[in-house]
Amino acid sequence: MLNFSKIKILIIYLSFIFFGFFSLLNFQSEKNVIIDKKVNLGLDLQGGSYLLLEIDTDPLIKERIQDKVIPLKKLLSKNDIDYKNFSIENKKIKFVIKPENLSKFNLLFFSKDENLLNPYIDQYNSFQLDLEEENNQLTIFFSKFGILSINNSALKQSIEIVRRRIDDVGTKEPTILQRGNKRILVELPGLKDPERIKELLGKTAQLNFRLVSETSNDFGSEKLISETGEELTVSKRIIMSGENLVDAQPRLDTQSNQPGVSFTLDRLGAQKFGKVTSENVGKRIAIVLDNKIISAPSIREAITSGNGSISGNFTFQEVTDLSLLLRSGALPTPLNVVEERTVGPDLGVDSIKSGTISLIVGFILVIIFMVFKYRVFGVIANISLISNLIMLIGILTILEATLTLPGIAGIILTVGMAVDANVLIFERIKEELKTEKSSIHAFDIGYNKAKITVLDANITTLLAAAILFAFGSGPIKGFAVTLGIGIMTTLFSAYFIARHLTSLIVLRRKDNIRL
Structure with a gap:
């Protein structure tokens, strides 16, 4: 009508x-x-910056193969399989067992039932690890599909963390897309100088807390360099990681008038931190970021509140960026800039x-x-x-x-x-x-x-x-x-x-x- x-x-x-x-x-x-x-x-x-990033999964695969050592030794010990010449090289675990144990180990290694060492990946119809045998020497390494699974997981996690970091900077309408199996496309309209973004994305921000060893030859320790150039021997045992952080904010220390980062831990992290600090009063604890010590304060008293701070020789811009990195989470792998353009x-x-x-x-x-x-x-x-x-x-x-x-x-x-x-x-x-x-x-x-x-x-x-x-x-x-x-x-x-x-x-x- x-x-x-x-x-x-x-x-x-x-x-x-x-x-x-x-x-x-x-x-x-x-x-x-x-x-x-x-x-x-x-x-x-409107112009802006274009970055093509690529994940580097080599360090992650090395870390994951290292993580297999304890489950592997437990499996061998539990089933009375003796071994010798145990070593890790080129992202592979090598060891020698007796010939009569070869078939037994094969059955255990490729079992689909509650296999913590070598899980079966239903998506690819394949086991995560593969096995080679030569003259009683076994070589364990990630299978083709195991590496693909690690790549895919790392890429998805990296995209999410890249998005969080860029959003925290306040860039309007960024475009963040997956490109192939290992690359991430980042477009930042209106951003003329991508250096700060590159700096933020170039850090994995793997944060952990470790005790400083009392002697330089402690078993299970390693030497790391601090921000001031001091060489410290720290325990390889990680007390707590950045995964336990729920918040991190820049702050100004009222006593020293120096910028720092205040952080809040989740319930599990607070319990761990409280237990370690109460047992190690007077000792030093190293705060390690990307395998570099950023601070190594002495434990004056037990910290059970779940709140703490990181102080050091920082500028306010550095503590702002560090807070952002800790809030957004650690990248599973380093990111390399493959291509960069400014429109x-x-x-x-x-x-x-x-x-x-x-x-x-x-x-x-x-x-x-x-x-x-x-x-x-x-x-x-x-x-x-x-x-x-x-x-x-x-x-x-x-x-x-x-x-x-x-x-x-x-x-x-x-x-x-x-x-x-x-x-x-x-x-x-x-x-x-x-x-x-x-x-x-x-x-x-x-x-x-x-x-x-x-x-x-x-x-x-x-x-x-x-x-x-x-x-x-x-x-x-x-x-x-x-x-x-x-x-x-x-x-x-x-x-x-x-x-x-x-x-x-x-x-x-x-x-x-x-x-």
Whole structure:
């Protein structure tokens, strides 16, 4: 029906005003204190930094093979299998057993029942470890699928930690994506100097607490260098790791007036720390970050509260970064920068200019065509088109979406879809005017009959946009978002705004109408 109730009219134009208000936020020069929302520009539009990182799993595999030593020795001891010449080299465990124990060990090693040493990976239908035998010497190493499983797990964990670290810095709308089996793509729009980000991502931030050994030749100890250059012998036994931290914040020591980091431990960490500090009062405890001692204070009293602090020769920027690293968690592997690019703002300006020109040219051509072809109803179609774009920008602003060049392409395609919807409707009305005596009836039937075709075309495109969003990444998702929102605003503007404006003219002129 061409008649619109007052409530329906109110809802239509209040919706338009609501989205129009948000679209205007993008054009104000000063920051809005109450509503701080804008469409963010992507790397290709405003410039920024591009980093391609690669995980280095060699240290992790060495650590994991080392972790297998105790379960392996327990398995051998439990089953009365004698061994000799035990060694670890090149990420492999080697040892010699008696020939009569070979088949027994093989059965235990490749057992699927509660195998703590060599778990079965259902995803790959393979064991984590593999075994070679030569002259009674056994060599244990990670299988191809075991390494793949470690890689995948480390990559997923690294992506999450990279995201946390970058979010803590406050970078707007970063793009962090997996690339292949070992690489992470990081795009940082608006960031001209990526050095601080590289520094933050270049540290694994493996934090642990260990006791300083009283003598330099203690068994189970190693020598590490402190920040001041002092060489200390510390126990290899880790009292507590960074996994037990729940918070870390920069602070200023009121006594020394030096910056430091205050930390809070979880319940298990607090219990461990309390027990160790109560048993070792007077001794020194080394706080080790990435295998380097950053502080080695003396234990004056038992610390059972779960709160502590790290102090040293730090600047305030260093303690801020250290707090951030500890909060975000330790990277499972080091990250190496494989590729680095900085996109200058000039390139972004050129991209915006090109995209804007193409949108304006297309828009003007559409306006001229619609007015020439459909006269006053062409003007209505153009008003509908403008309102469509205003609402689209308004929704993108509410979502604080990132606009890229593919996103601009999605907006241009939206213009085409909107014009197509109006052309379909008006051509259908033309056909009805030839057979219907009443113009009001012809317009009503025309809108209703065109609805199926318009919905079919737009819903099909919406499904395509949903698939692109689900399986695409980065720029493809940006295109899918603008296209999907554009389709919904197109249907709203064509069947509510344009139809209402059309009804005002048709009901006023009645049968004196030409299309």
